[in-house]
Amino acid sequence: xxxxxxxxxxxxxxxxxxxxxxxxxxxxxxxxxxxxxxxxxxxxxxxxxxxxxxxxxxxxxxxxxxxxxxxxxxxxxxxxxxxxxxxxxxxxxxxxxxxxxxxxxxxxxxxxxxxxxxxxxxxxxxxxxxxxxxxxxxxxxxxxxxxxxxxxxxxxxxxxxxxxxxxxxxxxxxxxxxxxxxxxxxxxxxxxxxxxxxxxxxxxxxxxxxxxxxxxxxxxxxxxxxxxxxxxxxxxxxxxxxxxxxxxxxxxxxxxxxxxxxxxxxxxxxxxxxxxxxxxxxxxxxxxxxxxxxxxxxxxxxxxxxxxx
Amino acid sequence: xxxxxxxxxxxxxxxxxxxxxxxxxxxxxxxxxxxxxxxxxxxxxxxxxxxxxxxxxxxxxxxxxxxxxxxxxxxxxxxxxxxxxxxxxxxxxxxxxxxxxxxxxxxxxxxxxxxxxxxxxxxxxxxxxxxxxxxxxxxxxxxxxxxxxxxxxxxxxxxxxxxxxxxxxxxxxxxxxxxxxxxxxxxxxxxxxxxxxxxxxxxxxx
Numbered sequence: 235x236x237x238x239x240x241x242x243x244x245x246x247x248x249x250x251x252x253x254x255x256x257x258x259x260x261x262x263x264x265x266x267x268x269x270x271x272x273x274x275x276x277x278x279x280x281x282x283x284x285x286x287x288x289x290x291x292x293x294x295x296x297x298x299x300x301x302x303x304x305x306x307x308x309x310x311x312x313x314x315x316x317x318x319x320x321x322x323x324x325x326x327x328x329x330x331x332x333x334x335x336x337x338x339x340x341x342x343x344x345x346x347x348x349x350x351x352x353x354x355x356x357x358x359x360x361x362x363x364x365x366x367x368x369x370x371x372x373x374x375x376x377x378x379x380x381x382x383x384x385x386x387x388x389x390x391x392x393x394x395x396x397x398x399x400x401x402x403x404x405x406x407x408x409x410x411x412x413x414x415x416x417x418x419x420x421x422x423x424x425x426x427x428x429x430x431x432x433x434x435x436x437x438x439x440x441x442x443x444x445x446x447x448x449x450x451x452x453x454x455x456x457x458x459x460x461x462x463x464x465x466x467x468x469x470x471x472x473x474x475x476x477x478x479x480x481x482x483x484x485x486x487x488x489x490x491x492x493x494x495x496x497x498x499x500x501x502x503x504x505x506x507x508x509x510x511x512x513x514x515x516x517x518x519x520x521x522x523x524x525x526x527x528x529x530x531x532x533x534x535x536x537x538x539x540x541x542x543x
Numbered sequence: 544x545x546x547x548x549x550x551x552x553x554x555x556x557x558x559x560x561x562x563x564x565x566x567x568x569x570x571x572x573x574x575x576x577x578x579x580x581x582x583x584x585x586x587x588x589x590x591x592x593x594x595x596x597x598x599x600x601x602x603x604x605x606x607x608x609x610x611x612x613x614x615x616x617x618x619x620x621x622x623x624x625x626x627x628x629x630x631x632x633x634x635x636x637x638x639x640x641x642x643x644x645x646x647x648x649x650x651x652x653x654x655x656x657x658x659x660x661x662x663x664x665x666x667x668x669x670x671x672x673x674x675x676x677x678x679x680x681x682x683x684x685x686x687x688x689x690x691x692x693x694x695x696x697x698x699x700x701x702x703x704x705x706x707x708x709x710x711x712x713x714x715x716x717x718x719x720x721x722x723x724x725x726x727x728x729x730x731x732x733x734x735x736x737x738x739x740x741x742x743x744x745x746x747x748x749x
Contacts, residue, residue, distance in 0.1 A: 238704035241739075245685040246600035248678060252613065256591040259620045266621075 322460045326365060327352060329453045335440035350464050354428070361430035367457040367464070368423040376418045379403075394438035398446060406441035415441040417454075424454040587627050590636060591620055598644055604701050605648045607686040615651070619644040641706060642716050645698055652694040688738040696731040699724055 323343045330341045330352060338356060341363065345351030350365040370376055379401030392408035404417035413436045416425035426444070428436060444450055457464070585593075595616055602612035602619075622643040623630055630639040689697055695717070702713045703724070710728075714721045 238700075238735075239707065241681075241685055242604055242701070242705045244678060245682040246603050248682065249596075249600060249603060249609070252595050252599050252616065254588075254592060255595055255617060255620055256588040259591065259617065259624055260587075262617075262621055263624050 319460065319464055322457075322464050323350070325456065326350065326453060329449045330354075330363065333444045333447045333449050335444060336435045354430075359430065361428050361436075364427045364429070366425045366427070367454065369458075369461060370418060370421050370423055372421065376423060381418075392438040394442050396442050396446065398451070404442060404445045406438040406445060408436060408438050408441070413438075413441055415445040417445055419451070420455055420458075422454055422457055424450075424457070426450075585631060585636070587624055587631070590631070591623075594637065594640060595620065598640060601641075601701060601705065602644060602648065604686070604689060604705060605644075605698060606651075607690050611651075615644060615647050618647040622647070638716070641702070645702070645716060648698065649694060684739065688735050691738055692731050692734060696727045699727050700731045700735070703728055 323345070327341055327343050334341055334354060336354070336356075339354045339359075339361075340356070342353050342355060343351075344353045344362075350367075352363040352365070354361040354363055381403045383395035383403045383405050391410070392406075394406045396404050398404055398417060398419055400419055402417055402419045404415060406415035407413070411429060413428040414425060415438075416423065418424070426441075598616045598619055599612055602615040603609060606612055606615060619640055623636075623640050626639065630636045633639060689700070692700065698717065699713055702708045702716060703710070708716065710721045710724050714724045717724070
């Protein structure tokens with residue numbers, strides 16, 4: 235009586251022999267390996283491209299608050315300065331527009347991506363507005379509250395001084411074709427300079443109001459996020475011990491603050507394209523920017539006696 | 544077995560990690576105390592040439608179709624070649640091959656379950672081996688009887704009574720318990736007894 239093995243043996247005994255399958259098997263395996271590698275390479279490429287697209291898209295989609303993708307703290311500025319600077323300029327224009335003391339004037343950004351130069355424009359006049367922020371070392375004398383408020387050495391047509399809520403001093407001065415305020419708080423020396431001939435409608439009190447406004451204070455505090463992106467903000471990173479070698483007249487930042495890019499170079503930035511031509515016989519054009527024009531002052535109500543500390 | 548130069552180079556590519564004579568000495572040990580050399584593992588071509596017909600017969604018993612059996616053998620050998628570096632050094636490369644074959648069959652069977660079911664409805668009842676004097680007719684009767692079994696019990700019967708594996712080996716190969724193998728084989732033998740008659744040793748009542 236046969237067992238099952240013999241039965242199965244008999245059932246499969248008549249099968250014809252197979253051809254040699256090994257060479258074909260090797261070809262199949264080799265072809266599948268190549269296909270797998272190709273698929274892997276294609277997948278890797280797709281992943282790299284996708285990741286790059288997401289990264290670039292995330293950078294461009296950064297929100298003004300800086301919380302968007304790609305606005306983290308990285309020491310590399312090579313790929314992200316322009317979007318960050320653009321964000322700052324949008325914030326600065328918005329802030330300046332809200333606190334600008336002259337109604338009807340429109341604030342535009344007219345600088346390069348890394349320069350904080352703006353313009354306040356009316357149909358007949360334009361001012362150049364330069365923001366500058368300098369980071370100070372913690373032990374810098376200027377970084378202390380309740381500093382004495384003193385006038386600069388140059389002639390001043392108006393001067394005002396006040397204290398910020400944290401005790402730091404803010405000073406504003408209006409001179410020959412320039413107006414400026416500056417203060418130091420939170421380790422940042424902040425200054426705003428307006429250039430546009432005699433300051434008809436900007437006086438020291440208005441400048442102080444601008445400087446002390448929460449909007450500008452917030453803008454100043456936010457500049458920490460843009461360190462290395464906007465200029466000038468080199469501060470202590472360029473060596474706080476060395477004295478400044480860039481003369482800039484009465485607009486120099488306080489002693490001990492080193493700015494690689496001088497404020498005077500920022501002030502000499504070309505004027506905005508939106509400036510209107512100078513009416514004949516009025517105003518004075520800048521020597522380094524012949525296209526700029528400034529409406530002459532319409533009075534001298536901003537003139538104030540220089541204040542003393 | 545003679546091979547073409549192309550085949551030889553292919554073998555060298557696959558077998559680069561293990562060359563003849565590597566077993567002669569063990570790293571860090573003097574040659575005098577090293578283990579004696581193992582017999583040289585077979586290369587894939589010689590193994591395939593020696594075993595492909597047996598795999599073909601097993602596949603034929605599993606699926607009952609020559610073309611499908613040939614496809615199963617090819618799938619099995621492809622899987623075996625992909626893990627040949629491990630399989631060739633194993634004590635029993637046949638275990639790799641059998642496992643690959645069974646997996647290929649069960650996977651294919653799951654995909655073809657509906658068509659196989661429809662085909663089974665159309666098929667006539669198998670005859671008995673008593674009436675199958677002709678070998679060709681005997682083959683048809685046996686294959687029909689095997690087809691009447693579900694795929695996994697059929698695989699167990701073939702592994703147990705054609706490949707002569709033990710209950711434990713069959714259970715390990717199929718990834719189930721030994722008790723499961725025993726019970727399934729018992730039920731399958733009863734079914735085969737019903738279909739083929741009791742003229743065979745395993746089919747007789749104990």
